[in-house]
Amino acid sequence: MSIGKLSSWGRYPRFPQTGHGIGWRSELPGELARVSAEHGTLLPFGNGRSYGDSCLATSDQVLHLRPLDRFISTDWQTGIIRAEAGVTLDEVLRLAIPRGWFLSVTPGTKFATLGGAVANDVHGKNHHVRGSFGCHVRRFGLVRSDRGRLEVAPGDADGLFAATIGGLGLTGIIDWVELQLMPIKSSLVDVVNIRFDSLDEFFALSRELDGQHEYAVAWIDCAARGASAGRGIYMVGDHAPEGGLAYDDKPKLSVPLVPPISAINSVSLRVFNHFYYNAAKPGRHPGRVGYEPYFYPLDRILHWNRIYGPKGFQQYQCVIPESAGGAAIGDMLDAIAAAHSGSFLAVLKRFGDVASPGLLSFPEAGATLALDFPEHGDATAKLFANLDAIVRAAGGRIYPAKDAHMGGEFFRACYPQWTQLEALRDPALCSRFWKRVTQA
Amino acid sequence: MKNILIVGATSAIAAACARRWCEGGARFYLVGRSADKLRQVADDLSARGAEVHTCELDLNFLESHASLVREAFAWLGRVDVVLVAHGTLPDQKACEQDAELAIREFTSNGLSVISLLTHLANPMEAQGSGSIGVISSVAGDRGRPSNYLYGSAKSAVTAFCGGLRARLFKAGVNLTTIKPGFVDTPMTRGLPLPAPLVATPEQVAADIAKAMDAGKGVLYTRWFWRYIMLIIIHIPDRIFRKMSM
Numbered sequence A: 001m002s003i004g005k006l007s008s009w010g011r012y013p014r015f016p017q018t019g020h021g022i023g024w025r026s027e028l029p030g031e032l033a034r035v036s037a038e039h040g041t042l043l044p045f046g047n048g049r050s051y052g053d054s055c056l057a058t059s060d061q062v063l064h065l066r067p068l069d070r071f072i073s074t075d076w077q078t079g080i081i082r083a084e085a086g087v088t089l090d091e092v093l094r095l096a097i098p099r100g101w102f103l104s105v106t107p108g109t110k111f112a113t114l115g116g117a118v119a120n121d122v123h124g125k126n127h128h129v130r131g132s133f134g135c136h137v138r139r140f141g142l143v144r145s146d147r148g149r150l151e152v153a154p155g156d157a158d159g160l161f162a163a164t165i166g167g168l169g170l171t172g173i174i175d176w177v178e179l180q181l182m183p184i185k186s187s188l189v190d191v192v193n194i195r196f197d198s199l200d201e202f203f204a205l206s207r208e209l210d211g212q213h214e215y216a217v218a219w220i221d222c223a224a225r226g227a228s229a230g231r232g233i234y235m236v237g238d239h240a241p242e243g244g245l246a247y248d249d250k251p252k253l254s255v256p257l258v259p260p261i262s263a264i265n266s267v268s269l270r271v272f273n274h275f276y277y278n279a280a281k282p283g284r285h286p287g288r289v290g291y292e293p294y295f296y297p298l299d300r301i302l303h304w305n306r307i308y309g310p311k312g313f314q315q316y317q318c319v320i321p322e323s324a325g326g327a328a329i330g331d332m333l334d335a336i337a338a339a340h341s342g343s344f345l346a347v348l349k350r351f352g353d354v355a356s357p358g359l360l361s362f363p364e365a366g367a368t369l370a371l372d373f374p375e376h377g378d379a380t381a382k383l384f385a386n387l388d389a390i391v392r393a394a395g396g397r398i399y400p401a402k403d404a405h406m407g408g409e410f411f412r413a414c415y416p417q418w419t420q421l422e423a424l425r426d427p428a429l430c431s432r433f434w435k436r437v438t439q440a
Numbered sequence B: 001m002k003n004i005l006i007v008g009a010t011s012a013i014a015a016a017c018a019r020r021w022c023e024g025g026a027r028f029y030l031v032g033r034s035a036d037k038l039r040q041v042a043d044d045l046s047a048r049g050a051e052v053h054t055c056e057l058d059l060n061f062l063e064s065h066a067s068l069v070r071e072a073f074a075w076l077g078r079v080d081v082v083l084v085a086h087g088t089l090p091d092q093k094a095c096e097q098d099a100e101l102a103i104r105e106f107t108s109n110g111l112s113v114i115s116l117l118t119h120l121a122n123p124m125e126a127q128g129s130g131s132i133g134v135i136s137s138v139a140g141d142r143g144r145p146s147n148y149l150y151g152s153a154k155s156a157v158t159a160f161c162g163g164l165r166a167r168l169f170k171a172g173v174n175l176t177t178i179k180p181g182f183v184d185t186p187m188t189r190g191l192p193l194p195a196p197l198v199a200t201p202e203q204v205a206a207d208i209a210k211a212m213d214a215g216k217g218v219l220y221t222r223w224f225w226r227y228i229m230l231i232i233i234h235i236p237d238r239i240f241r242k243m244s245m
């Protein structure tokens, strides 16, 4: 399986991966041994929804887990399901929603696999209430080249549970995951959209309202300049109390080809951001929407990453600790404006203080900002260096799942636990990301 | 609620078909040779809401086919859908050196299907309803030097199904001969296939479900294989014999 080459979502850096498809759990130990004997090291690969190089193997040889997509058991009384690592969040929702269950935590794409969601300990719009994905993982199966097949539960003596959650695929191949789902009464979401005119206003809204809602996130107009800078839309949501339990299976649009140049430029950016901002009227506007457009607006266009053209794009996502406040976020927006750059989508959210079970998990209490930039070589590198300086000064850190640029020294300073992960790393596994940040 | 018999139920293509059929409500009688894999497929279909019974059997054991069919009918009652999916991709070079191996592979891909369908046809004919899908292959359309042992077995299956379809049609039973081209499954793992021509098991399953529903006689999946094979079967032999496809 896995005909053709695999790549990361940002399509930058460009290192096509050879996928060795896994169709049955029983094949894992053998394939792990075979590929590592032939190529030295390798890496597990889910569905390639990571942006940077954390899903790319140093050897460019990956075990492709996506075909491993069976459910193992489901208990619709308790909402506990066990499924193979290649099952996507969408496939979970297809079964769970009609039975009144939803993912306790979901990222902004439903095409991530369970294995990938654990390995990056992904977060969603309800981090302030439920923490990260790993908080809802009850146990998982792990296959290691040196220790064979293990079943790992919280509090295990080796520390493999904590190391694997947010462990970037380095502690072994996850072959199945047992997950606690969250009950819902409806697949619809009650939302309130509130326009704000400054970052201060955002932080005030967030402090006032986050605690009253399951979901909260903001979109920032990062093409706005001068007096409008820092404007955006703050959006809260809750699962509706009624309205039916319907899995959404609408046909999708697709970007069939990579255009020769990026369709994202300063003009299209400004136009999009302007209309997006003005689509929301001033004041507080309640509404009811389906879970699909609410959680996964980008998934409606398959392969949307191709619009950035052959050079690809990078995402920049950081978290700034609560104590540093909003100033650093304002400085970052200024730096982006000064570089005459801008992001198609800029997402701002305040993480809560629910601790993650993961050793190297990214979320911590504070504000997280995520931005997409078309890859422009030196110009992008320069902008990112400026942003890094702001993040560092504020005591923040960068999300490995989205990263393709962070320097090793910066990484080791923000994630001092990396040495513990390195000690538990499966000797047969290594990613381009890991090599870059631990050896350079 | 459909009653469905799947022979070779651990096949990736069969599993993708089964998941589609789950959606309308289904009871499955699954036959395969690996107990461990069968259980995994059964667990997955049960999680999707189906009622499942498994039967561990090597289909090359032809003597067991009569009782297999009897037991499947006993458990399912009426049989609405049958999918015959098992198969192997023989090592052509090895088969050229070992006639016993060649016969064994011919049994896996050809004789076992013919034997099974012979046992199955009579109760289906008596039942007077239902739809049978048999996975043959585009490889059966013309023997090619790279895999003519496999191709000849599939060719036998295709010819057998053509006749059986015409017989069962009169009884109200449909038979669809399914001819996949390249599909990304464990069977083709590691082969250097041209990516644009390779379908996913899900795409092929969608074609199969639609064709069986529509009572179609012969299905090429993906559709373009009909035209690729049309060209291949019309290459004159004096040219074809120089090729190594």
Ligand SMILES: Cc1cc2nc3c(=O)[nH]c(=O)nc-3n(C[C@H](O)[C@H](O)[C@H](O)COP(=O)(O)OP(=O)(O)OC[C@H]3O[C@@H](n4cnc5c(N)ncnc54)[C@H](O)[C@@H]3O)c2cc1C
Pocket (backbone or CB within 6 Å): A009, A043, A044, A045, A046, A047, A048, A049, A050, A051, A054, A055, A065, A085, A086, A106, A107, A108, A109, A111, A112, A113, A114, A115, A116, A117, A118, A119, A120, A121, A122, A123, A124, A168, A169, A170, A172, A173, A174, A175, A298, A299, A401, A431
């Ligand atoms: C549109 C979009 C929105 C997003 N929104 C969010 C968001 O809101 N929050 C968030 O946190 N993330 C978000 N992401 C990132 C995405 O959720 C993560 O990168 C996720 O981990 C991708 O999962 P994947 O299955 O595609 O894994 P891949 O990208 O293929 O791999 C990710 C990592 O998991 C490892 N891995 C994969 N499978 C296994 C396995 N079976 N065993 C061990 N390790 C494994 C890999 O080695 C790699 O290190 C978003 C991505 C996109 C494209």
Ligand SMILES: NC(=O)c1ccc[n+]([C@@H]2O[C@H](COP(=O)([O-])OP(=O)(O)OC[C@H]3O[C@@H](n4cnc5c(N)ncnc54)[C@H](OP(=O)(O)O)[C@@H]3O)[C@@H](O)[C@H]2O)c1
Pocket (backbone or CB within 6 Å): B008, B009, B010, B011, B012, B013, B014, B031, B032, B033, B034, B037, B057, B058, B059, B060, B085, B086, B087, B088, B108, B135, B136, B137, B138, B179, B180, B181, B182, B183, B184, B185, B186, B187, B188
């Ligand atoms: N993939 C392609 O490109 C392609 C193209 C044309 C036609 N086909 C046909 O499609 C069908 C399904 O194949 P697939 O692609 O889904 O591959 P697959 O996943 O490898 O499925 C083949 C299945 O047949 C089973 N099987 C083989 N011999 C058997 C026997 N004697 N008794 C019981 N079970 C047996 C195998 O069981 P084990 O797992 O236990 O070995 C395996 O599960 C086959 O008939 C194949 O010839 C495939």
